Amino acid sequence: MLRIATLFPDLLGTYGDGGNGLVLAERARRRGHDVRLITMELGDELPEAEIYLLGGGEDGPQRLARDLLIEGSFVSRVHDGATVLAVCAGLQILGETFSVEGDDEFEGLGIVDVRTKRGRSRAVGEMLVDVGGRELVGFENHGGETSLGEGVAPLGRVRRGRGNDGTVDGFRKDSIWATYAHGPVLALNPWFADEILQTALGQELDPLVSVADDLYSERVAALSLR
Numbered sequence: 049m050l051r052i053a054t055l056f057p058d059l060l061g062t063y064g065d066g067g068n069g070l071v072l073a074e075r076a077r078r079r080g081h082d083v084r085l086i087t088m089e090l091g092d093e094l095p096e097a098e099i100y101l102l103g104g105g106e107d108g109p110q111r112l113a114r115d116l117l118i119e120g121s122f123v124s125r126v127h128d129g130a131t132v133l134a135v136c137a138g139l140q141i142l143g144e145t146f147s148v149e150g151d152d153e154f155e156g157l158g159i160v161d162v163r164t165k166r167g168r169s170r171a172v173g174e175m176l177v178d179v180g181g182r183e184l185v186g187f188e189n190h191g192g193e194t195s196l197g198e199g200v201a202p203l204g205r206v207r208r209g210r211g212n213d214g215t216v217d218g219f220r221k222d223s224i225w226a227t228y229a230h231g232p233v234l235a236l237n238p239w240f241a242d243e244i245l246q247t248a249l250g251q252e253l254d255p256l257v258s259v260a261d262d263l264y265s266e267r268v269a270a271l272s273l274r
């Protein structure tokens with residue numbers, strides 16, 4: 049049984065990020081896996097799961113989500129090897145500090161050595177990121193700029209958009225992926241969904257051809273042209 053938990057979609061559900069859970073569940077089921085898709089609502093204990101999903105959110109809800117997550121067992125589950133996909137506010141929460149509202153700095157969960165400061169302007173628009181030779185598409189809407197600590201690898205190199213800082217997007221550490229791309233990002237990038245599933249399942253998945261591949265190719269082509 050593969051358990052996939054979407055954490056606080058009421059707080060971290062901006063731009064349809066909850067769809068990432070649906071995509072992972074459906075792509076795993078179509079390969080014959082037994083899947084349980086769980087939603088952690090406000091007031092719930094952290095569910096046991098192999099994959100945890102954190103979405104984007106406004107500054108206030110982002111701080112509340114951080115406060116709630118630091119109380120429970122989330123940090124230790126991630127240190128024990130749970131697979132995580134974190135988008136935008138979710139990415140910022142995993143880091144050491146974030147200051148997205150005014151100059152006040154807030155403690156993150158301290159899971160990864162990254163820090164987010166308020167950027168000079170808000171980054172809004174479509175993104176194209178080169179992830180080890182594969183393209184990741186999505187769109188971003190955030191005020192934060194993130195810097196990576198020594199030894200933290202970015203998810204990829206930004207070809208369009210800002211991502212962390214105009215040069216790279218997100219980070220990848222052990223079984224944690226983080227990106228500024230909404231979309232929901234796994235609906236837009238089937239290969240990325242499968243990479244996360246394969247890590248969580250510890251096995252290769254059979255190819256799964258669907259209309260999502262055509263839409264992905266069209267989007268990459270359109271963004272590469274402009």
Ligand code: GLN
Pocket residue numbers: 062103104105106107110135136137138148189190191192193
């Ligand atoms: N509140 C954060 C920022 O503006 C994250 C925004 C988001 O998740 N879209 O940087």
